[in-house]
Amino acid sequence: MAKQQLNWSAKPWDDSELLECAMVVPETADTATFTFRAPSGAWFDYQPGQFVTLDLPVDPKKGAKGNVQRTYTISSSPSRPLSISVTVKAQATSIGTRWMLDHLKPGMKIKAYGPAGIFSSHRHPAKKYLFISAGSGITPMMSMTTWAWDSGQMPDIVFVHAAKRPSEILLKKRLEGFADRVPGLKLRFTVEECDPFQTWSGYEGRLSQIMLGLMAPDYLEREVFCCGPEPFMQAVREMLVSLGFDMEHYHQESFGAPVSSEAEAPVIEDVIPDEDARAQITFAASGVTAPCAETDTVLAVAKRAGLNIPSGCTFGLCGTCKIKKTDGDVHMVHNGGISDDEIAEGWILACCSNPMGKITVEV
Structure with a gap:
């Protein structure tokens, strides 16, 4: 050619x-x-x-x-x-x-x-970035990282990517080629499962608050760009909100429906507990009903009411405070202490579940 x-x-x-x-x-x-x-x-x-x-x-x-x-x-x-x-x-x-x-x-x-498209670091210049992606959502992050590398002034980027297994991490070698040569680019990969007969020394499991804190301890100071399937991005948003992140510095693009202009950007309507909204928890086995705010956890309300729910880590990891919810809805952001099947059956973790209105639990 x-x-x-x-x-x-x-x-x-x-x-x-x-x-x-x-x-x-x-x-x-x-x-x-x-x-x-x-x-x-x-x-x-x-x-x-x-x-x-x-x-x-x-x-x-x-x-x-x-x-x-x-x-x-x-x-x-x-x-x-x-x-x-x-x-x-x-x-x-x-x-x-x-x-x-x-x-x-x-x-x-x-x-x-x-x-x-409007999903670009050029529109939100910052000294420190946090790129979070899953699957083929890695592609815009690759473009922005390459630009940073070629600019000769590599900013501080923590690059977090989730994949099903190590062999499915797209563009991995190219990213490692960049990271091997500059201290400002930190790669953090997590996978659902390992490839057979291949050593994996990175993170394993679903991206969680704890994992994010280990990957980027200063996440509160970073401009966040996120791209991936909608359930993945929703989980990231919930993590950041619960960690106190200023969502004015959060930007996302679904690889299923990229946005051409600000006017086309979808309105994000995540459930976020409101400290001014009133809620109520009925502890069925104890015969106690306690008023509370949406921002209160089920565990905290139980303790105030003199009830004992066994607990350990208090941030949704150990699963010790798992209880059955029989009515109502909660907002739960956990760190792996409960499975999707258990959630579907009505189980919740009391330490990280916020009542959204009236709920009933078997305590």
């Missing part, structure tokens, strides 16, 4: 020009990075963390009617303007991404739109 040179006399690429696939790099199973260039030599100008929309001919026999449009976060950095890359992972139901993995080869040209 002939070397491409930056055409400084050309304008930045816009979506009137087809993109040519220049390189395909396999990453993990069902995942690859596709690099594109502009045939004219135009250069790419965008903010790290933004996305492009690709027009993919999944069924060429149907012509334009067989195309689907899919949005992908740019995993490369505008500090490297000769090309633009997206790192994509096919799911079981994927159509466009599956077509890319099976059919998109170097030399092929496709229509692309953008770049667009």
